[in-house]
Amino acid sequence: MKTIKFLLSFFTIAILLVGCAADDTADVIINQGGGTPTDPTDPTNLELGGTLNEDLTLETDTEYNLTSALIIPDGITLTVNPGVIVSATSGADVYVAVLQGGKIMAEGTSSKPIVFTSGASTPNAGDWGGLILLGKAPINSVTGGDTTSTSEIGGLPYGGSAIDDDSGVLKYVRVEYSGGAADASSENNGFSFYGIGNGTTIEYIQAFEGKDDGVEFFGGTVNASFLSVIGAQDDSVDWTEGFAGTLTDVYVEHRQAHDKGIEGDGFNTDIGNNSDPIFWSAPTINNITINGNGSSNDNEAIRLRAGTRALFTNVLLSGFAEGFDLDSDGADSPTGQGVLDGETGVTDITFEDVLVNLKNDTGETFGEAEFFSGIGDGTGTDYTTWSAGWTRN
Secondary structure, eight states: OOOOEEEEOSSOEEEEOOOOOTTOOOOOOBOTTSOOSSOTTOTTOOEEEEEOSSOEEEOTTOEEEEEEEEEEOTTOEEEEOTTOEEEEOSBTTOOEEEOTTOEEEEEOOSSSOEEEEEOSSSOOTTSBOOEEEEOOSOOSSSOSTTOOEEOTTTTOEEOOSOTTOOOEEEEEEEEESOOOEEETTEEOOSEEEESOOTTSEEEEEEEESOSSOSEEEESOOOOEEEEEEESOSSOSEEEETTOOOEEEEEEEEOOSSOOOSEEEESOSSOGGGTOSSOOOOOOEEEEEEEEOSOTTSSOEEEEEETTOOEEEEEEEEEEEEEEEEEEOBTBTSOHHHHHHTTSEEEEEEEEEEEEEEEEEESSSOOOHHHHEEEETOOOOOOHHHHTTTTOOO
């Protein structure tokens, strides 16, 4: 590990915090007082990147440039104050990752949200990576206990047995133009939550115009409320690997390029050879609105598959060829069994411009009467109220 260096000029003091190179990321460059190593008289360019070796605070109403992956390791806290903007250079390897045992304390306000965005003059979906949190809560892609898996991006460990694991706070945080792909099978999302525990606070977050999923949960027990996903080009909300949290007040808006409003998977790998004991994803979703592009398009609002369980209350679906599509692959993927057992279903739902309410491809016998109750009674989330001031449209 190198020592901390100081650059002094008439205009500024630039602090270079240099981290370990064990994860092959660049040294940390943080110009807290303004200026850059190449032009210390420029007060507008603050650079971030690399692995932190001590706690760091990003100052209120300040814009920072993310020039490489920023890693927050075990025992380190990144504090992000209201009004901070982090603008990323292009590349799938430019992201912010909070490792197991690390914390991010990002608490914006409705009038001063925290924004992670593209630094391009003309930003586009997929310009950079996204925000990644990795915790120690249970996942079903491993044999249990404190065994870990590794993330698609960066090969970072996640998972364990700490149901109440705490990765910090995300509140009034917006991620824009994310989703850069490292390769065909490794893609960033807006928010990637890997094995995050319910000691973590996630409230008022928005994924805006991302190339891949807006918000994805890889196992874990975290609860999240007031989620906005607009313009995701893959699934807006995705879960897998035994996710068991509660999502409350969710708003999804599709644009020209998109996949599903929700894609819920019970598992992500061969569960029979991994999870011990076997358990499926089983989230609860309260107050959700998904706005599609019209029923004339070949689209689905919600797909449930791979054995997932899910209980929905107060749902509004608008503009889809199919509302719910349930898929299964026999005993190894018993999605339909969850319906028969009362572990999957919908209470209070309204369909607007939806051609098929329910498509049952599970092999189990049930219909709308067994799956839905209160058709016509759903109002969805009150997005106009809780989105004011901090979201983009």
